Amino acid sequence: MTRALPYPILTAALLLTWMLLTSFSPGQFILGGLIAVAASRAMAALQPSKPRLRQWQLIPRLAGIVALDILRSNIAVARIVLQRRGRKRKSGFVAIPLDLRDRTGLAVLACIVTSTPGTAWVEHAQDSNILLIHVLDLVDEQGWVTLIKSRYESLLMEIFE
């Protein structure tokens, strides 16, 4: 299993992508399968650290929370854009000390933070594991720290660590 298919999930995802882009037919299944196996073995040659999914059943829950939060902050940022220029609004940086160490988990957190309008991933220090984000509508700094830590980081740690 590990020799022939070093990344089974990646292989399956590539095959699915191939068939979605072409068609669901036996011929495309064989062609896509060959390409997916070759690509995942090429990936093995690069030797990235293999992500481990400990609690994959939590992924739909995380996806649901994130989709809702992104929808909510879409509305919030749209409202800020439409505001008159005069209204006071403060934006600023927030430093968040993270406990999450898994690289895949951090990558997912980066995707969440950047695709949420109103928060942007700015810098992450590997040695201290402190993350710097920029928040468009900053009212309560500590609130953002607890939000990121309790809402996303704890779930990500359960999934990946």
Place this chain on the structure above:
Amino acid sequence: MTYAGALPAWAALLTAFLVLVGAGLTLLGAIGTLRFGSFFERVHAPTLGTSWGTGAIVLASIVCFSALGSRPVANELLIGVFITLTTPVTLMLLARAALYRDRAERKPGVPARSILRPPRGRDQQGESGGGQ
């Protein structure tokens, strides 16, 4: 567009609504990019287009072509996945470049690199907290 007549009313309405929401959010993102003052504020606005702006248009496309072809179509989900995965790369590159520039120019309001260094003693607490 000759197919549009074959679309049932509920699907046509839903598609129109989703396309308008998606296009509207993307437009607001563009306006925001224009109106916000600083680089770090501007960086937030286009994410309207790459999150639910894209999401709503993708959903509209799924609804429309699933109703027309009488089978579920999910190719569009790939667009959403690719955009979500590639946006952070560009955004982080831009943000880090801006941070580097602002620090080099000693602009006020930009946090120094030193705040990312752990205060003494706190790092170890964080380590033990993370291990549990």
